[in-house]
Amino acid sequence: MIKHSLSFRFQDDVPDDVRASVLAALAALPDHYPAMRNWSMGENISTRDSTFTHCMTVEFDSNDDLLAYLHSDAHETFVRQTWRPVIAQQAITSYEYTERPTAPTRSGDIVTTRPHGPFGLEYARIEVPDLSATTDFLQYHVGLQLEAHTDEYAYLRADIEHHSIEVIHAPGRDVGHTVAVGYSVESEDVLAQLQKSVVDAGFEILDLQERQQGFCENGFAVRDPNGLVVELFTEFQEYAEPPHTEIRPVDLIHPFIATTRYAESMEFYTEVLNFQASDHIVGSTTFLRGEDRYHHSLALQNNKQDFVAHLCFAMKSLDHVMRMRARALYKGAPIASDIVNHSASTSIAFYLHDPKFGPRFELCDRHRVFTPDEHETHRARRMPADPRNIDVWRPAADDWGRF
Numbered sequence: 001m002i003k004h005s006l007s008f009r010f011q012d013d014v015p016d017d018v019r020a021s022v023l024a025a026l027a028a029l030p031d032h033y034p035a036m037r038n039w040s041m042g043e044n045i046s047t048r049d050s051t052f053t054h055c056m057t058v059e060f061d062s063n064d065d066l067l068a069y070l071h072s073d074a075h076e077t078f079v080r081q082t083w084r085p086v087i088a089q090q091a092i093t094s095y096e097y098t099e100r101p102t103a104p105t106r107s108g109d110i111v112t113t114r115p116h117g118p119f120g121l122e123y124a125r126i127e128v129p130d131l132s133a134t135t136d137f138l139q140y141h142v143g144l145q146l147e148a149h150t151d152e153y154a155y156l157r158a159d160i161e162h163h164s165i166e167v168i169h170a171p172g173r174d175v176g177h178t179v180a181v182g183y184s185v186e187s188e189d190v191l192a193q194l195q196k197s198v199v200d201a202g203f204e205i206l207d208l209q210e211r212q213q214g215f216c217e218n219g220f221a222v223r224d225p226n227g228l229v230v231e232l233f234t235e236f237q238e239y240a241e242p243p244h245t246e247i248r249p250v251d252l253i254h255p256f257i258a259t260t261r262y263a264e265s266m267e268f269y270t271e272v273l274n275f276q277a278s279d280h281i282v283g284s285t286t287f288l289r290g291e292d293r294y295h296h297s298l299a300l301q302n303n304k305q306d307f308v309a310h311l312c313f314a315m316k317s318l319d320h321v322m323r324m325r326a327r328a329l330y331k332g333a334p335i336a337s338d339i340v341n342h343s344a345s346t347s348i349a350f351y352l353h354d355p356k357f358g359p360r361f362e363l364c365d366r367h368r369v370f371t372p373d374e375h376e377t378h379r380a381r382r383m384p385a386d387p388r389n390i391d392v393w394r395p396a397a398d399d400w401g402r403f
């Protein structure tokens, strides 16, 4: 396709009736040139640039069709006799383009040809040396509600989903350690495709943890290249109502996975599990999104150790983030990284970290959610490893402290 645009400004002294007749002549062009497609014209309403008063655009199937119009006797005569005497300034642009495929919309069924990834993060399973102290911490400092517990395990939830954190009593551990993450999958078809992809890539299919089998319809697990168990399942159970707690997270968004096998992990999560890259901090971190369209439902960081570095919860508002920060300050709970404004996900967050209770807990507000169109078309940015590309409130390229 060829798009042809004509921006123009009338001379100041041209009478209104002459302007109207010229505009009418332009409006009649498609009647005389059947090869014209999608003709449009309007007054310039830009507040940025008022160089031109009007713009006309029109499309042609080919450049030959455009040239046939431009070189026609009628057009040459119109330009010479009617156009030039009244136009002060003009700009013409013609360019060839390929129509972008119509972005698919999500209406419950798979309508994209792109293989789908998991929908979104539902929970993390954390082994801790002290079960009771950990559940106290997660209730007061993260805002989770304790739903069930024994001496061996506890389930805490943020919203209606069955649980966000499963805590496992592991007295042999010195510090908390995340052993598994669970992702919901939108349909049995996608689950089957993911399982086939895992098998085809040579990874072993594992059973879901036995308790988890009772909380979902179908699923399987796979160990990622770092040893982290990833559980995938459909129809995760949910409560009729969220907890009656005002200041609590509304969703668990992502794990941030530090890995010694960065490239291998990238391949696993993007090629095998079909996550899509949202952005890169070059050489350091890649943010990956699932079908829930959060900017990242998972992040991978190139590191010298393998561990889940943090889990991110979305709070209802910045006010609730700050109230949780106030609780941390009041109780002296360790704030590992104070308020930051993340460039990639546009979220404002702070991080709590007491190693006894597991990874850092990031409490954030306004984590970016892509539109359905952006989800299908977004091009991942490649940002240099500069603190300003991680926290836009950093004033300088060497301000690496406080992360």
Ligand SMILES: [Fe+2]
Pocket: 254, 256, 310, 312, 362
């Ligand atoms: Fe994060």
